[in-house]
Amino acid sequence: MRSLRWRIALAGGALAALMVLAGGAGLAFYLQHTGEQRLRVLAASQLQALAHGLEFEHGGIELHSLPESGLGWALYKHDGSLLAGSAWPGMAPPGSKLAAPAVTRITTPEGQAGMLASGWFQPDEDDRTGGGEISASLVFSTADIDREQTGLLLSCLAVSVLTASLAALLLAAVLRHMLRPHTDLAEKIAALEPQCRGQRISTATLPAELVPVAERINGLCDRLEQSYQLAATFHAAAAHELRNPLAGLRATIEVAAGPGGDPASALATCHQIVRRMEARVANLLLAARLDAGQVEVRRDEVDVNDLLVQAWEAQATRAADRGLEALWDLQGSGIASADPEAVRMLLANLIDNAISHADRPGAVRLQATTTDSWVTVEITNPSSLDGERAARLVERGRRGASTSSDARHAGLGMGVCCGLAELLKGRFSVSADGRELRAVLTLPEAAEFTYW
Amino acid sequence: MRALVVEDYHPLRAAIAQALRGEGFAVDESGDGEEGAWFARGTPFDIIILDLGLPKLDGLEVLRQMRARGDQAHVLIVTARDRVEDRCAGLDAGADDYLVKPFAVPELLSRVRALLRRAYARKDPVLRIADLAIDTATHRVQRGSQDIELSQREYTLLEFLALRAGELVTREDIRSHLYDFRSESGSNVIDVYIGYLRKKIERDDLPRLLTTRRGHGYILGPA
Missing domain, CATH: 3.30.565.10 (Histidine kinase-like ATPase, C-terminal domain)
Known part of the structure; x- marks a missing residue:
């Protein structure tokens, strides 16, 4: 049977660890979600910058700037044919003309993690692409950001575990201190001798919840000691009540059996002694039954x-x-x-x-x-x-x-x-x-x- | 020898007294502590058999009073109290021995004899004066190899004189040690028993052992 302190520590520790880990997981989820959203906003702004940086001249397209982390880009005519850039299988233009750019996670053919942003826009008047809207797709690398986010998540997890461990240790220390009266009481009860002679548990320093327990045990000790005293009294009374007549009987018989003894007189004396012994034994038994409350x-x-x-x-x-x-x-x-x-x-x-x-x-x-x-x-x-x-x-x-x-x-x-x-x-x-x-x-x- | 039995349980007191009388003791009896203390104050008892649980005055108190006034009588406590503390209390109060009830009468008598030997600084139960041997355990008396038949009173007188062999024993000593309060003990009774005793232990021209100092008393020992 585990101790009470161990049980409370186990339950409390588990609860504290669960709460701390749940908090850590929530924080990690929040960080990841927020990071993802910011990545999407970043991707959309990068796409806008790409679109504004396009210049159509001499029947071709001139790209003034590309994002530093860009892994690739592509422009498509409204009929879906590639106008410029390098397209991968996953870089197809968006199916519908959304008001806002579409942003999705993508993996490059080289296995790099990135973010694909694509959207439709209207080119300037000197556009020679044949008129109509064109779509742009831009993929940029998220490896650095993903690495930082993973580091952050691991940090959160480590802090959670550490916090949970510290909480468990603190809980154990607090429990040890708070359960001290309980432990002390248990030790005092264990130290009681079988006959409880004068031993009682002091209630002066006990918390209120344990006082009835101590008082109950003290009451039981009182009754036990009283029983021992009654038994001792009975034995003393029995010894006293019986030893004198037994001594009288034995001495009378031995003297009567010796030289000059008078057996007839001794017999009468013995009979008288036995009669009184009967009465005393009856008294002894009655006293014992009275003490035990067994007389009806x-x-x-x-x-x-x-x-x-x-x-x-x-x-x-x-x-x-x-x-x-x-x-x-x-x-x-x-x-x-x-x-x-x-x-x-x-x-x-x-x-x-x-x-x-x-x-x-x-x-x-x-x-x-x-x-x-x-x-x-x-x-x-x-x-x-x-x-x-x-x-x-x-x-x-x-x-x-x-x-x-x-x-x-x-x-x-x-x-x-x-x-x-x-x-x-x-x-x-x-x-x-x-x-x-x-x-x-x-x-x-x-x-x-x-x-x- | 003179003994006092202080015991309030009458059948036991009567049995002890009878056993002691059978051994040749002059026995006085008392049923309570006050009377027992009174007896002890006025008489030089050789042995006192004392119960502890006595009416009026506890046996231990009787004993303390005796020792306080310098009474040297040997006291054998006979009681139902059998705890070690009780025995210690009794012996520490001045008792010479302690016997717990119920007891065997022969054991009581043996203890009494042992206490008397101690009183007269004797270890051997056989008292020897010249060629006279007195076995205090069996009451057998011999002069040389010859058995001497003595009555109870004669034996008691001889044993008393033998325990004080070589000393002058007055008639008053003999009277106070060999006769209880109920006995008739005129001075000529002692002279008569001395005469009987002399005839038995000094017959056939054997050397005299019992000397009379007229007006003083008697001395048992080689002339």
Whole structure:
């Protein structure tokens, strides 16, 4: 594929050459035509001079002067017979008595180029030719003029070719300069690394036509980099979420298998670890699907109060191990319009988070209210987290970038909660005051619901 | 030997602690950084197993605080962070070793033993005092060619004395290194175990290796 510059140069050069050559050809035609006309006028005037220079005396003709370039001449009587001069086959008198002399190109028997002028005229009274008009024909050489004209034509052609070449060179230089931004942009795009890390194309020096192209590429780079970051975050989260329980599993098994090990107790511990791993893997996959926009939810009537109780019961043993007890406050119908599976996962994450983040024994308050077309779930646990650190828990992939473990057991789960709540047209927030960590989930109430 | 395990993931913490106790360590456990730092401040641990991602106070910060006040305890970082930058950050903060989760418990124990040898400037895993040989890897004890059967507590006490062979070891040293916070360690308990140990390694009129300095402590070495 030829470059754009080469294509424009080829088309422009061809056009310029064509125009210059056409101009040269027109000029040559004009010069030739004008020269021919002037030759004809010259031939006619030469013939007139010949006619005026004739003198008839003593029954003969005396020629006082002949053109310097004359190749031959002839006089004919009105009946066509030669009166004087030397006639060639091509020098016959004109067939009709034209008002003006006839002028034509002729080649002499010796091969010389010339111009033949012939015409009729009335001789003086002392003419003894028998009376009547006579015709005169004159041939003179055009070799010098033709040579000069040919030289002129060749000069025109040479100048045209030279001009066309110069025009092509100039065009190439101008194109090179004008297409520099295009070339620069192409080089910048080619220099972009596959991961586009921080690389963007500056639009400051680009011409207006190329700015949208650069902006589009920058936008694609943004999205690509975001994808890489999401992938890195996912990997970090996956590593963190899975390495701890895997380490716990492996260590528990190896210790149980060693001397003094307690296989029964280890089995129970392993079962507990596996249950939590299942939940974390589900969270990881859900987070990845949320990031990719691949999660679809259905609308159904969901008894949030009932699911909240079930979610707590599933983790009640772990809560008891950590010295936590539940304080219930469920008011209203608690029937939301949402996806039951999504709500189940949301509540499981919230309770898991409340138990994990409770940094001292105490009470976990579980409240649910239904007001103003919204079902609100509020879960509060003892925690020393401050408000700023708590707010960061809902940042998706917080764990991957975190150097502290504030996000432990929460960075991914909280991020998933946030994503799911948005998907369900609800709201989710986390706040803390240094004493308690509060997670609030709000879901739209079912417009009409039925009891079974 | 006295060990501290600072790890917030309870099943893993329990497994590590159990494995260390099986090796004869007195083990204290902590589930967050603040408590771990508190433990480390008040006790001369021989080894600290430290997670990095801890609640309340990050493991690296715990380590920095320890080194800043001149704490010389050997620290083995055990973490899920496996990037080179993380390892460098951990070691540069003053850790003696770094192990990425998940890991094999025998490897953890081997690394712990290696760190303890380093702590007492030993390269050979077999400690030799006169004709007494103590293999710290297998816990096998011999006097001459004769195997000596020791209980876990007796072995731990002997190994501790052997690592400080020729030095006066006080009862307080023994108490702080061989008993964790939950243990009952009255002064007579140590005397009782010293008595058991002496009977086993100095039987049959063998030359004495364990000397008592009344009111001060004990010295293991040729009299």
